[in-house]
Structure formats: C-alpha cells, structure tokens
Amino acid sequence: MLVTRYLAKDLFNGKTVFVTGGGSGINLGVAKNFAALGANVAICGRTREKLNAAAAELSALGAKVCAVAADVREFGALEKAFARSAAELGPMDVLVCGAAGNFLVPAETLSPNGFKSVIDIDLLGSFNASRASFEQLRATKGTIIYISAGMAYMPHAFQVHVGAAKAGIDMMMKNLAIEWGRHGVRTNSIVPGPIEGTEGMKRLSGEAQLAKLINGIPLKRMGTVDDIGQAAVFLASPLAAYISGCVMVVDGGQNLAGSALFNMGAEQMLRAQVG
Numbered sequence: 001m002l003v004t005r006y007l008a009k010d011l012f013n014g015k016t017v018f019v020t021g022g023g024s025g026i027n028l029g030v031a032k033n034f035a036a037l038g039a040n041v042a043i044c045g046r047t048r049e050k051l052n053a054a055a056a057e058l059s060a061l062g063a064k065v066c067a068v069a070a071d072v073r074e075f076g077a078l079e080k081a082f083a084r085s086a087a088e089l090g091p092m093d094v095l096v097c098g099a100a101g102n103f104l105v106p107a108e109t110l111s112p113n114g115f116k117s118v119i120d121i122d123l124l125g126s127f128n129a130s131r132a133s134f135e136q137l138r139a140t141k142g143t144i145i146y147i148s149a150g151m152a153y154m155p156h157a158f159q160v161h162v163g164a165a166k167a168g169i170d171m172m173m174k175n176l177a178i179e180w181g182r183h184g185v186r187t188n189s190i191v192p193g194p195i196e197g198t199e200g201m202k203r204l205s206g207e208a209q210l211a212k213l214i215n216g217i218p219l220k221r222m223g224t225v226d227d228i229g230q231a232a233v234f235l236a237s238p239l240a241a242y243i244s245g246c247v248m249v250v251d252g253g254q255n256l257a258g259s260a261l262f263n264m265g266a267e268q269m270l271r272a273q274v275g
C-alpha cells in the first residue's frame with residue numbers, strides 16, 4: 001500500500017473510523033487504508049458473511065475492528081451500530097458514508113419503488129448516518145466523507161435514480177459543512193472515477209469497451225480502490241484541516257474529457273496535425 005510508504009503508520013493511532021457499506025468494494029478499500037495507518041475501524045452492511053470476511057482482512061492489517069450488521073435505511077439500527085462501535089473502539093473521529101445501491105435501468109421502466117430504494121439507501125442512508133453520528137463527531141471534532149459519483153454532475157443514461165441520489169448527497173454535504181463547521185466538524189465528498197475490480201466495472205464486458213473507456217481517461221488507466229482510500233485518508237488527516245464542503249473528484253481527469261471532441265478521438269487527430 002502506497003499509503004504506508006508515504007505516511008506515518010501511526011497517523012490514525014487511537015482514532016476510530018466508521019465506514020458504512022464497508023464490507024466490500026471501494027468502501028472496504030477505504031477502510032483498509034485507514035487500518036494500515038493505525039485506525040480502529042468499524043464497518044456496517046447488510047450481509048453478515050461479507051462483514052466477517054472484511055473484518056478478517058482489516059484485523060490482518062493490525063486494526064481493532066467492530067463489524068455490525070445494519071441497514072443504513074434504518075436510523076435506529078445505525079444508532080445502535082454507532083453506540084456499539086463507540087463502546088468497543090471509542091468515539092468516532094471519521095465517518096465514511098459509502099453504503100450505496102445501483103442497477104442500470106431505463107427511466108421509463110424504473111418503478112417508483114426502484115427509484116425510492118436507491119434514494120433510501122444512498123441519500124437517506126447518508127443522512128441517517130450523519131445525523132446518528134453527530135454527537136460523537138461533535139465531541140471529537142471529527143469529519144464526514146461521502147462517497148459520491150460522477151452522475152451527481154454529469155447525467156448517465158439508465159442512472160436517473162443514482163444521479164438524483166448522489167447529487168442530493170453532495171448538496172447535503174455542503175449544507176452540513178455550513179451548519180456543522182461551527183462545531184469543528186468538516187464534511188467533504190469523493191467522486192470516484194472508474195475503479196477496477198468493482199461491481200460496476202465487472203458489468204462492462206469486453207476488452208474493446210474497456211480499452212475505449214481507458215482511452216477516454218487523461219491519465220490512461222483505471223483507478224484503484226487504493227486511489228480512493230488515499231484520497232479519503234488525506235481528507236480525514238490534519239493536512240486537510242481547512243478543507244470542508246469540497247467535492248474531490250478522483251478520476252484521472254475523466255470528467256474533463258467529456259467533450260465530444262475528446263471522446264471521438266479528435267484529441268489524437270489534432271495532436272498529429274500540430275505535431
């Protein structure tokens with residue numbers, strides 16, 4: 001892990017980091033980066049088996065771990081999960097709101113309940129976690145990091161529910177930055193670009209599709225879960241003490257390459273002309 005090559009391994013010693021949806025994917029990657037830097041790590045999710053496997057990985061990195069089965073849609077379940085992690089690991093210093101649900105579906109066939117499910121998990125779930133953690137974060141002058149998505153500012157076909165949810169999360173983050181800043185609580189979002197090995201990327205079939213995707217990223221590579229973990233570590237660290245209300249895009253520049261010219265390969269064409 002790069003994070004332990006460049007940062008002191010005790011950076012988060014004695015600190016408690018809670019990651020919702022921390023049982024797998026990007027969120028587990030985030031949890032692991034904090035664990036590698038000495039944090040106590042709590043995770044919650046709906047699937048006990050996933051949580052157990054994730055807890056074993058986090059313990060192997062030397063972290064004290066608390067893994068609680070809880071659905072972020074249920075405020076009471078989160079209150080209990082946060083009380084348990086505080087009892088076992090100490091009050092929360094960092095909350096990462098990562099729990100999310102997603103599926104591709106054309107808007108005209110998406111049922112209202114399908115739309116509501118994603119809003120409930122992503123947006124309401126992030127509010128629930130923020131609200132239920134507030135007293136702990138106020139006491140520690142802690143910080144919240146939301147895992148947002150590019151759909152929050154750039155529409156994607158078949159993602160009307162996710163775009164609405166993630167845009168809501170980013171605005172909620174900004175609202176909380178101005179309301180809770182006076183308590184020393186900072187809030188920020190991370191927008192991950194295409195991250196290799198994740199559920200979403202597995203759905204992209206075929207090398208040709210992948211090559212096209214990578215060609216559309218200025219840094220010419222997919223992101224890794226560690227790229228997101230490192231961004232989260234930075235935002236939670238004292239280095240980011242004056243950063244609040246910020247959306248940090250971690251996508252190799254992909255969002256800047258959305259112009260039709262770039263996507264059509266015109267950049268290479270023009271480069272060839274100008275030498």
Ligand code: COA
Binds near residue numbers: 111114117
């Ligand atoms: N296409 C269209 N609609 C879908 C769907 C799909 N692929 N998957 C679920 N839905 C709809 C269901 O039909 C249902 O609506 P209905 O009652 O009108 O039929 C509604 O969504 C709720 O479905 P349900 O399976 O009860 O939801 P859930 O709360 O158990 O699961 C999901 C939540 C739907 C988001 C599910 O995809 C999930 O849990 N995913 C795992 C996490 C994940 O997606 N991770 C990736 C994060 S980027």
